[in-house]
Amino acid sequence: MTPDFFPRARRLIACFFVFCALGGTAQAEPSHGIAMYGDPALPPDFVSLPYANPDAPKGGRLVTGNVGSFDSLNPFVQKGTPPWQLRFLTHESLMGRSWDEPFTLYGLLAESVETGPNREWVEFTLRPEARFSDGSPVTVEDVIWSYETLGAEGHGRYRSFLQKVDKIEATGPNSVRLTFNTNDRELALIAGLRPILKKAQWEGKEFAEASINDVPIxxxxxxVADFEAGRHVTLKRNPDYWGADLALRRGTANFDEIRIEFYGDDTVLKEAFKAKAVSFVRELNAEKWATQYDFPAAQNGEITLSEIPHSKPSGMTGFVMNTRRAPLDDWRVREALIHAFNFEFINDALTGGRQPRITSYFSGSELGMLEGPAVGRVRALLEPLKDDLLPSALEGYTLPQSDGSKRNRANIRKAADLLAEAGWTVQDGQLQNADGDALELTVLLRQDGLLQQATAYMEIYARALERLGITLTVETIDSAQYAERERSFDFDLTFFRRSMSLSPGNEQRFYWGSDTANVEGSRNLMGMTSPAADAMIDAMLASESRGEFVAAVRALDRVLISGRYVIPIHQYSIGRIAHLSDLTYPKNRLPVYGDGVWFLPEVWWSKAEEK
Incomplete structure (x- = not known):
């Protein structure tokens, strides 16, 4: 961490809001980049991304570990479970993000971008030199096919976009235009981020039914250079990569090889790291970070502990409740379950109280809702929808707090009152409804890096629920089974994490939109169908000024937190990476978004390759 990071981050965020205030400046002519509001921060002749070292040496090998298994190498379809890294490391889009700005794209496969006066259309001009890894050129035909195929047959995350496109057409040998049927300023940027695949590879094949051997080019x-199903995948850097000299790529993709090893559980993975068989691990538990990283390799300097700050909203982490199932469709039951969750005691026991609780979906940022009753523009947005809001949305919702003791008496009493109001009373030691049905819940957990901590949370929680007459069963399954059950919403509660950006947009529909509530594979895990949330997302996407945008996000934040859909746990306000000391990064150029695949492995390098 460098002393000048936080002032620099604050300046970047301040610039974002200045850009927002400028509103919808139209693209008058083709440009090297596009921002959600205002203009890109980097000029057309920029040398590299500000958080990359353009002189970083190439070479070396990085080994990363995943918990679980995989049965697919196609991250673009619904079928199978691929290594999550492939979507980011093996494929490109027309534009690429700068993670040092809230939401700005610069030309990647496309050399320029142009939009209509109100962003009712966007046009990209491809770089003639753009090539697939097999050496064949990236063509307009590939681009159009990718948009259409992903929109019709791809993973659920890609499908809603195509519904907002009126037509896609070639406007020249190297240019393609998308015309939209929806008033949504973000669509021009989303179009720039769709992965581009090679059409010819899939001729005569079913894209959505690809086997593990059909690795998308x-x-x-x-x-992908090599793999053994369920065990490992090896990625190799293409020595003839077409874009090596692009400003957006200088100082990135520095390792010759990235190997992804799969482990049965997090404990085995951490032991592999201690033995230096894995190059790095990310630690999400502050207590473990403070107490469990003093093993020999860390003491003798072979392993380094790095902390990476960020300026993102908190997002939401916790245990989501599936409102498609009774009685979780009753907000009073959900509120009771939140009251019964003794966060203060659990947090102290499991993280040493080092990680504060999330208080809303955008907390810790300018976008987060303000305390107390809604006022001003936020209230004006919500007031017409007050009949669709749950209690405390307008008045101000705060999470219940305990006194930190194990018993949590006051909140347990409140939970019992709420359950009684919802028709649930204790009969013979069991909480039952009027029909005599017992309240029994199952929390579904996946075998991944958070397994131990999430399981420990739920074991303590189950004992608290017993005092209310509720039975909570913890079910832990492997990644493949979990992916299928999550996809089909086959759970009562499950672990939940949604990161939020400094420029939330269309992804919010996929997270919370009514249209996605019953779409298999959507990320609306709680199944919420809220006209108020839908309206606030519409308001966000139509905003042309900083004030309108911030008000709409704050209003959405109120709808979400007062919906009682998630039992929130602690914030991840800083990235914690333990890594081999041979690995390094630009320490004085940290991105405003902090750690992520865009940071490690994207801009790291091996010291052994330095001359």
């Missing part, structure tokens, strides 16, 4: 610096 991409244009990124890395390609």
């Amino acid at each position: 991409g244009s990124a610096p890395y390609a």
